[in-house]
Amino acid sequence: MIRRTLCLLSLSAASFAAAQTQMPNAVKIGNEGITITSIPPTAVVQFGTSTAPGVWAAPVSLPASALPLMVSFSHPSASMSLLSPNGDPDPNVLKEIDAQEGPSAYDVNYTDASGNPQVVHVPALPSTGQIVPPTPGTVYPLVVSNIQPLSGSPAVPVLNLFQVQPSVLVGGVLSNFSWNIAINGVTLNCVYGSMDTSGNTTMSCVVPSH
Numbered sequence: 001m002i003r004r005t006l007c008l009l010s011l012s013a014a015s016f017a018a019a020q021t022q023m024p025n026a027v028k029i030g031n032e033g034i035t036i037t038s039i040p041p042t043a044v045v046q047f048g049t050s051t052a053p054g055v056w057a058a059p060v061s062l063p064a065s066a067l068p069l070m071v072s073f074s075h076p077s078a079s080m081s082l083l084s085p086n087g088d089p090d091p092n093v094l095k096e097i098d099a100q101e102g103p104s105a106y107d108v109n110y111t112d113a114s115g116n117p118q119v120v121h122v123p124a125l126p127s128t129g130q131i132v133p134p135t136p137g138t139v140y141p142l143v144v145s146n147i148q149p150l151s152g153s154p155a156v157p158v159l160n161l162f163q164v165q166p167s168v169l170v171g172g173v174l175s176n177f178s179w180n181i182a183i184n185g186v187t188l189n190c191v192y193g194s195m196d197t198s199g200n201t202t203m204s205c206v207v208p209s210h
Contacts, residue, residue: 020046020055020056020057020058020059020089021054021056021137022046022048022050022054022056022098023044023046023098023100023137023138023139024100024135024138024139025100025101025125026046026098026099026100026101027098027099027100027101027120027122027123028050028096028097028098028120029045029096029097029098029099029108029110029120030071030096030118030120031094031095031096032071032072032073032094032095032096032097033071033072033112033113034070034071034097034110034111034112034113034118035068035069035070035071035110035111036067036068036069036071036097036109036110037067037068037109037110037111037117038067038107038109039062039067039099039106039108041061041062041063042061042102043061043062043099043100043102043108043122044060044061044099044100044102044139044140044141045059045061045062045097045098045099045100046058046059046060046097046098046100047071047083047095047096047097047098048089048090048095048096049089049090049093049094049095049096050096050098055089055090055093056089057084057085057086057089058086058191058193058204059100059139059141059193059204060082060083060085060141060193060194060202060204061141061143061202062079062082062083063196063198063200065196065197065198066078066082066083066196067079069083071083071097073087073088073091078197081194082194083097085194099120099122100122100139101122101123101124101125102122102124103124103125104124105121105122105123105124106121106122107119107120107121107122108120108122134186134207135207136207136208136209137206137207137209138206138207139204139205139206139207140188140205140206140207141193141202141204141205142181142188142190142202142203142204142205143200143201143202143203144170144200144201144202144203145198145199145200145201147167147170147199147201148166149166155169165199166199167195167199167200167201168195168199170201171192171195171201174192174201174203175192176192177191177192178190178191186207187208188205188206188207189205189206189208190203190204190205190206191203191204192204
């Protein structure tokens with residue numbers, strides 16, 4: 001029974017993936033074929049097709065361990081799995097990678113298909129000097145790290161029996177659910193995003209439109 005439960009919890013999020021729309025306040029970095037060499041780990045990026053109606057993977061953040069990242073499913077890599085965990089969102093169609101404007105401006109460095117270094121400046125969102133409620137559709141990555149079981153938790157013998165990392169078990173659970181998080185009166189709708197090689201788990205949380 002435990003084995004069956006673990007298998008169910010470990011189902012890929014791809015089985016439950018819903019169509020994604022383009023995130024708001026997006027700035028195009030470049031098309032498939034570029035190699036991102038540096039980007040702040042807090043920056044939010046999204047991979048997909050901008051041509052209407054648009055087909056996109058969920059917005060994510062890229063840890064430093066994912067760089068350099070060649071943006072192409074013609075050269076699959078663990079980093080591409082972080083960028084688009086459910087696979088190619090629109091096969092056989094030219095896609096792009098975008099970055100989202102945030103509280104502070106930042107630069108994204110990359111090399112183009114010919115190996116020439118390029119930089120895209122992502123401006124900060126306009127500031128009014130006042131606290132403004134989050135705009136519906138704004139996506140926030142929620143990163144959970146250093147996941148460990150509590151002493152005496154029923155999870156401890158399960159982890160020991162199947163020799164899996166706590167982050168893998170938690171990620172398997174989260175990939176099958178969506179949930180709401182309320183922060184300072186603002187409710188965010190969240191789904192599982194990705195997990196890097198260090199076990200840091202990223203959830204994609206969006207401000208609802210209603």
